[in-house]
Each structure stands twice: as C-alpha cells, then as structure tokens.
Amino acid sequence: MNKSFVDTLKNRRTYYAISPESPISDNKIQCIIETVLTYVPSAFNSQTTRMVLLLGEHHRKLWDIVKETLKSRIPAEAFVKTEAKINQSFASGYGTILFFEEQQIVKNLQASFPLYKEEFSGWSSQTSAMHQLITWIMLEDAGFGASLQHYNPLIDAAVLNTWDLPESWKLIAQMPFGIPTGKPGEKEVEPLAQRMKVFK
Ligand SMILES: Cc1cc2nc3c(=O)[nH]c(=O)nc-3n(C[C@H](O)[C@H](O)[C@H](O)COP(=O)(O)O)c2cc1C
Numbered sequence: 001m002n003k004s005f006v007d008t009l010k011n012r013r014t015y016y017a018i019s020p021e022s023p024i025s026d027n028k029i030q031c032i033i034e035t036v037l038t039y040v041p042s043a044f045n046s047q048t049t050r051m052v053l054l055l056g057e058h059h060r061k062l063w064d065i066v067k068e069t070l071k072s073r074i075p076a077e078a079f080v081k082t083e084a085k086i087n088q089s090f091a092s093g094y095g096t097i098l099f100f101e102e103q104q105i106v107k108n109l110q111a112s113f114p115l116y117k118e119e120f121s122g123w124s125s126q127t128s129a130m131h132q133l134i135t136w137i138m139l140e141d142a143g144f145g146a147s148l149q150h151y152n153p154l155i156d157a158a159v160l161n162t163w164d165l166p167e168s169w170k171l172i173a174q175m176p177f178g179i180p181t182g183k184p185g186e187k188e189v190e191p192l193a194q195r196m197k198v199f200k
Contacts, residue, residue, distance in 0.1 A: 008141045015145025016089035017182030023143035026055060029095065032138045040131045043123030046109055049131045050100040050169050058163075062098075062174070063091035065158045066151045073154070090149060093178030097135060098159065100169035101128050128172045135175060145180030148173055 003011070022029065033051050042048055054062050063086055070086075071079050090096070101124045110117045132148060139146045152159075152171040159171055 003141065005137075008137055012137050012140040013145070013184035013187070014147045015177075015180045015182075015184055016085075016147055017180060018089065018093040018145050018147075018176065018178030019181045020092060020094050021179045022094045023179060028142065029053060029055075032135065032142065033097065036131050036135050036138065040127075040134050042127040042130075043120070044109060044113075046105050046124075046127070048101045048105045048124050048127055050102055051131065051135075052098040052100070052163065052165070053095060054098065055095040059093070059095045059176075060091060061162060062096050062155075062159070063087075063176075065155050065162065066090075069151070069154050069158065089147065090174075090176040093146075093176040094144070095177060097175040097177070098171060099128050099132055099135075099173045099175070100165070100171055101125070102166075102168055103170050104168040125172070132173055132175065139175075139177050143179065144177040145184075146175050146177035148175055150174070 030053060033053055037047075037049065037051060040049070067083055067086055070082055074082065106120050106124050109120045113120075136146055136148070150173055152173070156171045159165070160167060160169065
C-alpha cells in the first residue's frame with residue numbers, strides 16, 4: 001500500500017467512468033484476490049466466499065450476457081439507455097470481479113448448528129460484503145476505480161453455464177474496474193451525530 005489505509009478508505013468511491021487499462025500486471029490483480037480470500041474473515045471461519053476474475057474477452061462476455069438478458073426483459077426504449085450505461089461504465093473497464101457464496105457450506109452449517117439455522121444466510125451475505133469492500137479498497141490502492149453492480153439473479157444461470165461454475169455458487173455481486181477517466185459524483189454524508197452514540 002502506498003497511501004495509508006485510512007487515506008485509501010477515504011478515496012474509495014463508485015467510479016462509473018473507467019477505461020480498459022490497468023496500472024498493474026494481471027498477476028498483481030490476481031494477488032489482490034488471493035490476499036482478500038486469505039485474510040478477510042468469515043462467519044465461523046466458514047470461508048464461503050468464491051471470487052472469479054474476468055479479464056479481456058471474459059470481462060466483455062459478462063457484459064454481453066447482462067445486455068442480452070436485459071434486452072429480452074425491458075422495453076426497447078429503456079434498453080437504449082441501459083445499454084449505453086453498461087457500455088460506458090462497466091464493459092468499458094479492464095476487468096470484472098464476480099463474488100459468489102458457496103451454498104453447500106451454508107447448508108452444512110445450518111445442519112450442524114440448528115440453533116443458528118436462521119442466521120447463516122445473513123452471515124454469508126455479511127462475509128461476502130467484507131470481501132467486497134476490501135477488494136474495492138485494494139483496487140483503489142492499486143490505482144483502479146471500481147463500482148458494485150447487481151445483475152443477479154437475472155444472469156445467474158448464464159454466468160454459471162458460461163464459466164462452468166458449480167451450481168452451489170450463488171452470485172452475489174459484480175465489481176467492474178478500470179482506470180478512472182472521470183471523477184465520482186458528489187456524495188452527501190449524513191450527520192454523524194445521528195448515526196453514532198458514544199458512552200463513556
Ligand atoms: C450493498 C451495496 C449495494 C450496491 N449496489 C449497487 C448497484 O447495484 N449499482 C450501483 O451502481 N451501485 C451500487 N452500490 C454503490 C452505492 O450506490 C455507493 O457505494 C453509494 O452511493 C456511495 O457512493 P460511493 O461508493 O462513491 O462512496 C452499492 C453499494 C452497496 C454498499
């Protein structure tokens with residue numbers, strides 16, 4: 001990390017204007033994912049998170065799948081705008097990271113710990129979120145801009161089929177990234193006094 005963790009956390013934003021270049025080697029991008037999967041915690045150390053790195057034609061294929069899926073589901077007039085957004089903000093990037101959660105592990109935990117049966121699905125989502133945020137921050141640190149997208153569950157079957165992934169992998173989120181070509185939008189931060197309490 002070149003900057004401090006706090007600076008990188010502050011600089012992480014949603015970037016919709018991204019280009020298909022990378023400030024680091026593909027190996028280093030892979031290293032980011034390996035670091036995330038190795039060091040981010042999970043409920044009961046269940047390690048439910050699965051991540052897929054799509055680069056080059058695989059990245060473009062994902063966004064073709066999203067466009068094909070949406071084209072058949074939304075009115076033609078609305079699709080024109082959607083297609084432009086996908087092309088300019090997601091397909092335009094260098095790659096996409098897919099986040100999944102392994103449902104077989106969730107089911108095994110539910111069977112092993114009946115007392116917490118109702119909680120495991122939520123903990124799996126929280127585990128995924130932790131992986132997503134650290135990935136987002138590490139991409140920022142590497143010089144990328146990224147955003148977080150949710151075209152699941154519409155694209156789930158096509159994604160599993162295209163990359164021959166296990167049926168038990170539930171798609172949670174898609175994170176397209178590339179070199180930023182524009183600034184992120186303005187962001188309002190609600191007063192902290194409404195959102196925290198300190199007792200001492
Ligand atoms: C759980 C979660 C789901 C999100 N889903 C989407 C999404 O589907 N599409 C999108 O463009 N942004 C999505 N975002 C990004 C948020 O809109 C964005 O983080 C928020 O507006 C704050 O802006 P910032 O990321 O620039 O700080 C999501 C963020 C979170 C935390």
